[in-house]
Amino acid sequence: MCGIIGICAIKRNVAPMISLGLKRLEYRGYDSVGVALVLNESRVHVLKARGDVDSFLSRFKVSEFKAYTGLGHTRWATHGAPSDVNAHPHTDCSGRIAVVHNGVIRNFSIIKSILEVRGHRITSETDTELIAHLIEDEIPFSSNFFEAFIRAISRLEGSYALAIINSSEPNKVYFARLKSPLVLGLGDGFNIIASDIPAVIEYTRRVLTLEDGEVGWITPTEVKLFKLTDDGIAEVKYESIMSRVRFIEWSFEEATRLGYPHFMLKEIVEQPNAIKSTYDGNIDDPIVKLAASLLNEANHIVLVGAGTSYHASLIISYFLSKIAKIKSTPLIASEYKVVEDSISREDVILAVSQSGETYDTLEAIRAFKSRGAKVIGITNVVGSALSRESDIAIYMRCGPEIGVAATKTYTSQIMVGSILAIYSAIENKSLDNSSTRNLIDDLSKASDILGLSIKTSLSILNDSPLRGIKSMYILGRGLGSMIAKEASLKVKEIAYIHAESYPAGESKHGPIALVEEKFPVYFIATSDSLEIIGNIMEMASRGASIVVVKPENVNLNISSSHSINVVDMPPVNSLLLEPYTLIPYFQLLAYKEAVARGYNPDKPRNLAKTVTVE
Ligand code: F6R
DSSP, X not given: OOEEEEEEESSSOHHXXXXXXXXXXXXXXXXXXXXXXXXXXXXXXXXXXXXXXXXXXXXXXXXXXXXXXXXXXXXXXXSSOSSTXXXXXXXXXXXXXEEEEESOBTTHHHHHHHHHHTTOOOOSSOSHHHHHHHHHHHGGGSSSHHHHHHHXXXXXXXXXXXXXXXXXXXXXXXXXXXXXXXXXXXXXXXXXXXXXXXGXXXXXXXXXXXXXXXXXXXXXXXXXXXXXXXTEEEEOOHHXXXXXXXXXXXXXXXXXXXXXXXXXXXXXXXXXXXXXXXXXXXXXXXXXXXXXXXXXXXXXXXXXXXXXXXXXXXXXXHHHHHHXXXXXXXXXXXXXXXXXXXXXXXXXXXXXXXXXXXXXXXXXXXXXXXTTOEEEEEESOTTOHHHHHSXXXXXXXXXXXXXXXXXXXXXXXXXXXXXXXXXXXHHXXXXXXXXXXXXXXXXXXXXXXXXXXXXXXXXXXXXXTTTTOOEEEEEESTHHHHHHHHHHHHHHHHHOOEEEOOBGGGGGGTGGGGOXXXXXXXXXXOTTOTTHHHHHXXXXXXXXXXXXXXXXXXXXXXXXXXXXXXXXXXXXXXXXXXXXXXXXXXXXXXXXXXHHTTOOTTSOTXXXXXXXXX
């Protein structure tokens, strides 16, 4: 999982454009960085190093180079450790061909042995370098570079988004896409190929999302696009390319920090607006109603998602049951094989993915689709693989999320799922008109509740709320146990604290053995599970240091004989609203502690925003 960019231009230096593009793509990976520039026709000039984009750009003074064609790459290591030599771009033996790649080549060992036997000097441990050598290897058997490129990629198994330059054709960037995202930005006197839209919108808002099996090249003034099929290669007509060009309306400012120290904080604070946009965009959308009918027709419903999206799926599944009396099974996407054999054409898969590009989630839906199941996708990214491969795509419409840790997209996913549950209940008549109106009215208050909750949390959380803590439990029951899973993921992934979450009723079946004097335990108490008081008391009796976070109007009758810290969040009159009053506290708890410990919450170690690998 990496970010790639390739630009060619007339009368415009691409070096600063690539530099900025790399900054915008850094969320996709940041363990090493590189650029390749065509400075003359004899070879490609490559600069690359382990480390992040800022250090790379200042160390190599990239913007001071002058070139009309070039590539950039920011890496999240898969094959080969993060190192200078494994950083992209990679070149062939002659140094004339440079490649940047996002994806994984599965048959790389066999290709490597073949290339070595044929005398190629492979210098890195990466699968990507092989692509440069494969093209070089095919050149003698091909009538031109493009043919050699096609012959080379036809030998690859796995996934790739590729951008390639060749110093003999100084004004062209070749590209190809299979199972890894790639967009084309069409400019005036330049064209850009990149992994994602933020890398291009500084320069152009005319964007086209490429599809699997598409290959081609850009020059400063032309785009050539072809589709690879089992029967060969077919050119995509100019009119058809143009009909797919979208004008990106979201502003670049929406994708930047706007003065906040971190994207994560900005995205937590903008949740009231984000959720409002999700609500407004979906509450009357016929697509959501169509999805609700499909859910009602299903024999069985499986929800799939990874990480935070899985945690949102748990809540969506709960609301489908509570509101619409519909049974569903939430599943971690990478574990889809657990139910695969029982899936049939009567079943519906509800896939939840912010990016719409998560490998595990896509693999799951592809496996289920091949057994005839229908797919409803909930995603934030129009044109993403999930949106294209779903029978029905519902959009979260909460604006781009740049911080690696998901925050606003979590609350937005829950909102979409809640609307879906309400429409499913209308469809199967498990709700009468007045209850429906009440629930819709409740949801319309989510934005205000989020705003109040953020304000309350900011006023009570100090700068290092988890000072000195190495390990902790975050527990809940019912809805609270699902929110606790997300809360503990946030604390783990950005503050690097071991925060374990399990349903509070399980303590006595094992985990309470770890509890000793002052062991930190957070409880999330929700109105559906007041019996949590018993679990709080059993921890308190063993000397745990307890914090109970709950909506103010959830009354637990906590005995004053134990010193339990109770954090009251804004009151809400509906279970549907409880996630919005409770989660900001934990998002901000994790954020503040990460900053206090000197970690950058926008770049958690070992993680990347979009996980396009197995
Ligand atoms: C955690 C986080 C990840 C993602 C997961 C799925 O903060 O961001 O756990 O939720 O990688 O990503 P999407 O939603 O893009 O499928």
